[in-house]
Amino acid sequence: MKLISLLRSALAALIVGVAPAVAGVADIVIGQVAAFSGPLAPTGTHMRAGAQLYFDAVNAEGGVHGARIRLISKDDGYKTDETVRLARELLKESRPLAFIGFVGTGNVEAMLEKKVLSDAGIPLIAVRTGAASVVQRNDPLLFLTRASYAEEVQKIIDQYATTGYTRFAILYQDDAFGRDVLGSTEQAISKAGGTLLATDSYPKNTTEVGAAVKTIAAAKPQAVIMIANTAASAEFLKQS
Template sequence: MKAVKEIVRALGGAISLCACLLGATPASAESGVVPNAIRLGQSAPLSGPLADLGTEYRDGALAYFKWLNSKGGVHGRRIELVTLDDGYVVERTVDNARKLLDADATFAFFGMFGSANYAALMPLIGERAMPSFAPYTGADELRAKPSPTTFWLRASYGDETEKIVDQLTTLGIDRIAVFYQNDTFGLAGLSGVEKALKKRKLGVLATGVYDKTKNDVGEAVKSIGTADPQAVVMISTYKPTAAFIKQMRLAGRMPQFFALSVVGYKTLQAELGAEAAGIAISQVVPYPWSGATPLVREFEALPKEFLPKAGVTYTTFEGYIAAKVFAEALRRAGPQLTRERLLFALESMRPYDSGGFSVGYGPGDRLGSRFAEVTIVGSGGRLMR
């Protein structure tokens, strides 16, 4: 194991695990793997400002894992997902990760949440050469860091903001402001908008920032409202997003509002009610309703006992997709499961079509998907493409 870790560190993004595997003897007691189970670990916000997102993502993943376990699992092993609540607090995320590694004997991380949270985890992940699949963050700067054992699934915030800016500028809208959270997440989204506009020889009209620990958006409303933008891209969670929209409208400002996928459509709509109509939200997985793809039909057809409590949402669907892709990697890794075999299996998935949503990895390529599209909340509260 020590030799493999040294190879992983030395080669960075271009892992050459094949040579390691050919000369390795399968481990009989890989951490988190027993004859009848594989234990995955997740730290996610089951409380706090992103509780709905964390719960829905976990439950979407569990829906697939439970269904798969009912069919015998992967090579005769059940998949167990241990999720610890971090409340979207960075320090708790790190503490949870250490517990999952040391006390809970976790085979791999799955769906770890938050940009700043994951940034704080990356040194530990590198130190332990720990497989980490589908972190719930789109921060481009994290993708740029060498982390050969991290495999992303969702598109980056740069991909989302590029799609938004492309749509706006195609419509002739170029007075674009940015409302953002004062952390890794917010700065990543702001950078994405700036790069997309610069590509079109444009710049950000105005910015407004808020402290995520206070959610006071008053100053942001003043700075952005004064500039009178045609559109505002919001890099924010649902409560400050809703407060910002309400206060902008009270101030007589009626720009087009665009939010990123992590805002959570259902929670935002619940917070705004009828005022949510007309808000655009970028998405990083396909439309999850109306049998739009084979993958959607598969999700909708799950037995009731496996379906997430929240039902079908973009977030439960993303969790379901992540679980399906990861289970396919476990299948390809074979019955003599080790972390090294899993990493090699993931790296060899180029591409994999899960039923209307394709992901692909390779040597030095950990990005998975760059799919992004823009939806809009209709007058009846339903999302439309």
């Protein structure tokens, strides 16, 4: 529900901002490139569902100055090269007014580094990342709707501190996302006076966490901070 609420707020702001420009237009195309297959498919699917739910509600009320909102989504499988390729393909084929709901730190970074947004002159709204490498860019075409990962993990560690948990281990995804949050988590543990007993990773786009389970279990932490996608987190819990 929180995700849908955030998307609704972001989309409402977009619609209000573009309304004068779309009078007389048959369709307002919004583009999305996200993971609808692979380990991160649930996240991409939920992002799409939240956006579509709101667009359907707007269209049911007559759209925006009579123009209907049409969401076109493409599956990048959580692969950064595919994110850029499919975004450019979508721009060429459908000429979207804006992008929404992209998933993944490295995927969003690639969009910015390859200048896909600036070259097209369109915004990207409500991305599924809170990495410092994205948040601190202050890109005028990137609109964030969530707290940073650093803020989130600090709250998690602070909460553990109130319950007397001081011995931690970290599981992280070995990519831009995982390494970004790993640094923030290490800092948060140190700031709270905790001890980091073990750290291990798993490859992106997999659920290969077996080795990490053994490493972390051997350290006997009181709590494990998982910087991981849904499928990998679930697999870690199954094997623990």
